[in-house]
Structures are given as C-alpha cells and as structure tokens.
Amino acid sequence: MxxxxxxxxxxxxxxxxxxxxxxxxxxxxxxxxxxxxxxxxxxxxxxxxxxxxxxxxxxxxxxxxxxxxxxxxxxxxxPRPDYYFTLGNVMATNNRPAAAAECFSLATQLQPDYADAYNNLGTAQRALKQYHDAVQSFCKVLELQPQNGRAYNNLANALLELNELPAALEAWAIAHQLAPDYPEPLSNRLFALHYENQMSPEQYLADARYFGDLVGRAAQPFRSWLVTTTPRTDRPLRVGIVSGDLRRHPVGYFLASVVGALDKQRIELFGYPTRMNEDELTESIKPHFSQWQSIATMSDIAAAQQVRGDQIDILIDASGHTTSNRLSLFAWKPAPIQVSWPGYFASTGLATMDYVLGDPHVLPEGEEAHFVEKPWRLPDSYLCFTPPQEAPEVGPLPMTKNGFITFGYFGRLTKVTDSVIAAWAEILRRVPGAQLFIKSAQLDFEDVRDMTVARFAAQGIGADRLLLEGFSGRDLYLDAYNRVDVTLSPFPYPSGTTAAESLWMGVPVLCRKGDRFSSHIAESILHTAGLGDAWIANDQQDYIGKAVALASDASRLAVLRASLRAQTLASPLCDAPRFARNLESALHAMWDDYIAKRRLTKREA
CATH class of the missing domain: 1.25.40.10 (Tetratricopeptide repeat domain)
Known part of the structure; x- marks a missing residue:
C-alpha cells in the first residue's frame, strides 16, 4: 500500500x-x-x-x-470474505439473522476453509430456527478445526433445539474439555440439566460454583460504590435490569405489567438489554425506564463501568444461565446489591450475587442450602403474569362436545422426559378414548414428530391417541387451549409461563410436587391463582390417579372453566400493583440491610 x-x-x-x-x-x-x-x-x-x-x-x-x-x-x-464476515456480525447483532446468514454464506463461498464464517453461519441459522442446517454448519467447523470448543458449544445448542438432550450434554462436555477457560458451555449445561434433574441439588450447586469461580477469576470486582450510608429517602432506588429477554418472551411477559406499576418515587429503572432485538413489548416497557442502554457489544469491564457510572443501587440479573445472559458482568460486582430474578430458577453460582428472589412455594424452608445467594421471599408469588390484551374468549369445555377428555401440554418437548411419557401413557391407557394434545415449536421438524410418536408407541400408545402441532402465533396458540380440558405439567421441569397462560384460558393445570426451585414453579403459580393442593400431586401415582379421576368429572371441569379466568385475574398472580408494592418493599429492605452492614463496618473500623 x-x-x-x-x-x-x-x-x-x-x-x-x-x-x-x-x-x-x-x-x-x-x-x-x-x-x-x-x-x-x-x-x-x-x-x-x-x-x-x-x-x-x-x-x-x-x-x-x-x-x-x-x-x-x-x-x-x-468483496473480501472477511468484509462479508464483519457485515454478517453486524446484521446478527442487529437482529437480522437472514441477512447475517447470507453474508456468512458468501464468505464461505469466497473462502471454503473459513471456519469462523461457518460457525457464525450456524448461529444465524439457529436464530432462523433452521436447526438441521445449523448442525451441518457446526459440523463443518469441526471438520476444519476438530479442537474448536466454541463450535462444540454451538453444536450442543442446536442439538438441544432438536430435542437431542443427551447428545447436547456430551457436546458441552467436549467443549469444556477443549476450552476450559470458556464459560459458556458450563452455563448452557447448567440450564439444560433442569430438564431431567438427575443431578442432586448439592451436585448442581457444586457445578454452579465451579462456573462462578471461572468467571470470577476473569473479573476485577469493584470494592466501593458511589453510594451513601443513609436510607434511600433523598431519591428513589436506582434499579438496573440486565437481560436479553426484554421483549416477547416469558421474562418480558412477567415484567410488562410490573414495571408500569412501580412507584417512580421509590424505584427508578435502568434497562441494560444484552441483545438488540426489540419488538412491540419492548417498546411498551421502555417508557417506564429512566435509561435504556444496550450492552450487547460492550465488554464486561465497559458494561460494569456503565452500571457503576449510572450509580445503580441494585442490579437485577433477569436471565441466569439462559440464552444471552451476562453473568460474567455480575462477577465484576458493579452494584452494591445484586439479585437474581425472575428469569432463572436455581443458583447462578456467583459469590457476587447477593440474593435470589422467590416466594414460599419455590423457596420453601429447608431448601436454602441449594443456593450461593441468600433467598428472599416475596409474600405471594415471585411472578406476576401480564394477561394478554387481546386473548381469545374461553370456549365451552371440549369434552362436553367430544364425549372424551383431551389432555394437553404446550411447551418444549425437552421437558417431556421418559418418566413423563410413561405417566402420560398410563393415563391414556386407563382412560379409553382420551386424547393427548401436544403443541410445541419443536414439532415443526418431521424427525422430532416421528421420534415423539415412536416414544409413545414404545409405551403402547398409538398415533391415533395423539394430536401433535407445531408453532403458532400467540393468538392462535392461546386459542388452541379451547381444545384442551386439562393441562398436564411435565416434571421435574414443570410448566411456567404456559401454566399461567393455560389458567388464563380457563384450563386447569395438574402438576407434581418438586424438590427444588425449578420443579416448584407450577406449584407456585397454582397456589397463587387459588387452585392449591387439589391440583398438585405428591408423586407419579398420585399424578396419574388425579388425571384419571378428572376424566369422569366433566361437571367439575365445566364449572371451573367458566370461572377460572376471572379467578386468575382477581388473584395475586395478575395483581400488578400488589406485586409492585411487594417488590418495592423487598428491594428497599435489601438496601436497608446493606446500609446497616456498612454502618457496622465503619464503627468497627
């Protein structure tokens, strides 16, 4: 040049x-x-x-x-391949996965051995729900670079979407072996372990601590903050929320009504989205935040300095070990108080995370040892459901017209473990003519549908007893509940958002009692909505027995269906002002405890 x-x-x-x-x-x-x-x-x-x-x-x-x-x-x-690669990264970050995929594809055409381009192509394909293509792209990376731990991590993510949990767990294990200082495979695995809960809470916590230690070694935690040692009376508490899900997502649905109900004289909100994709729900909640600063492209230290510069009092992680989390940011301790809520359901493993916010049902007495964080219990529920603005009307009980009961499950097939299949098959065997309606985006893939049919066939249940449907927009998805009499929650990872949506559509939910936060979620929702123990089975046989009994009690189900939406709306599950007061009180109490400890430390010094 x-x-x-x-x-x-x-x-x-x-x-x-x-x-x-x-x-x-x-x-x-x-x-x-x-x-x-x-x-x-x-x-x-x-x-x-x-x-x-x-x-x-x-x-x-x-x-x-x-x-x-x-x-x-x-x-x-x-027209160089690396220029297309960069443009693809910009498109991906700006939530344009189709354009990103095209850029990465052009880069690989110009440079057939461009492993990074194949890797990012797979990520874009995954965002487009082209999971089989994504698997092929990640396999191409591994053909070019057999020791690429990040590619194994991405392969595992795609396999999980295809309901290949054992293969995904194996790929994450290989990813960690190849890249021991790369925390993402550990985080992804911690989330996926909840689908089967074959690991004890104690072993899960040990693995979570291992993750916390790993990200902690890469951080330089702040030791002081620009805060006073007086109660927060001169201004509202500055509360930051870090999440990639401030949009149409379970986290977004549970936050939407709450942020609007918070008293701005007590809580001032700061949003720190970890990715750029926004939608109409994002636009509806943004006005309730004093500041909205994307940290999608920021390094951890830059994001930590942003939070510290904003003088945040309490920083909330709303992702845990789910997609697009920034737990590594929390290892820097950019705020004096850090809280896990509402996007996760187990310990983050970070010593710098002060509290986990729950309720008496998901955090019962005796399970505190499952957490690095200190449990803090809200009085009613740790979730507040935002009712859909234009939900379909609740229709009549389907079994009245059909002459048979239709059980339903709407959610990820990965939650449908072999034990769940066995229980549901036994229910269908004991209730002649009963149907099981499963609706999941994963059923859009023919091999996943075939696998689901085969799993039930192995239990003696034919395809004629199953109704399988894939993805629908939210209105059609909610209306599909009008074809369900009773929703069956899986176990040990139960229904969460779908349980609340089912109740809103007049369909009661049957769940099993769990032994840790993640397996208590449906219990909390049912208690908060006023259904209580009658719909919570003690064990698998009780679960089967309750389902079978419901099949012969159409009158009970019809009465409940007619009143359940109103009952749910009137319950604390949908009472945003009540929930907001509880949340405000909890956050201010955390602050008061922090101030008291600082004063004590100063006196001792």
Missing part, C-alpha cells in the same frame, strides 16, 4: 495507521480509532481496508446504520 501524502514531519503508511486504529478499537478507544481511520481516508478516500475498519468502529459503538453503510462500501470496492 502506498505511503500517505502528508506535510506532517513523520510519515506513516496506511497499514501502520490502520494497525494502530485496530488496536485502539479493540481497547474500546473508539474516538482515537476513528480519527486514525479518517486520517487514512482523507489521503486515500477509496481505501477499502480503512472503510472496513471504520465500519467496525461504528459497529462497536452501536451505530449500526453507519456500520452497514461503511461495510457495504468496503465490499463494493473489495
């Missing part, structure tokens, strides 16, 4: 300047990096490498429109 024409006494080549700019960009010194890019472009306006790097700087700063403009310009001048 030619030298820059300049009157400056010290001449540097464009390559040298861009190398410096790249280093500055990686160090998040974006102003300086951009200045060097512009220096090159002032001398060589058509320098594709400088235009490309300028696009990267814009991307890292969150200016996606400028990033796309610059990257497209660079590609027009020099």
């Amino acid at each position: 030619s030298e820059l024409k300049s009157t400056e006494p010290s001449l540097e080549t464009a390559d040298t300047l861009l190398a410096r700019a790249d280093t500055l960009c990686r160090a998040e010194r974006f102003d300086e990096a951009e200045e060097l890019c512009r220096t090159v472009l002032d001398a060589e306006p058509g320098n594709a490498a400088a235009i490309h790097l300028h696009g990267i700087v814009a991307y890292r700063r969150g200016d996606y429109d400028l990033a796309v403009e610059r990257l497209m310009d660079a590609i027009t001048r020099a």
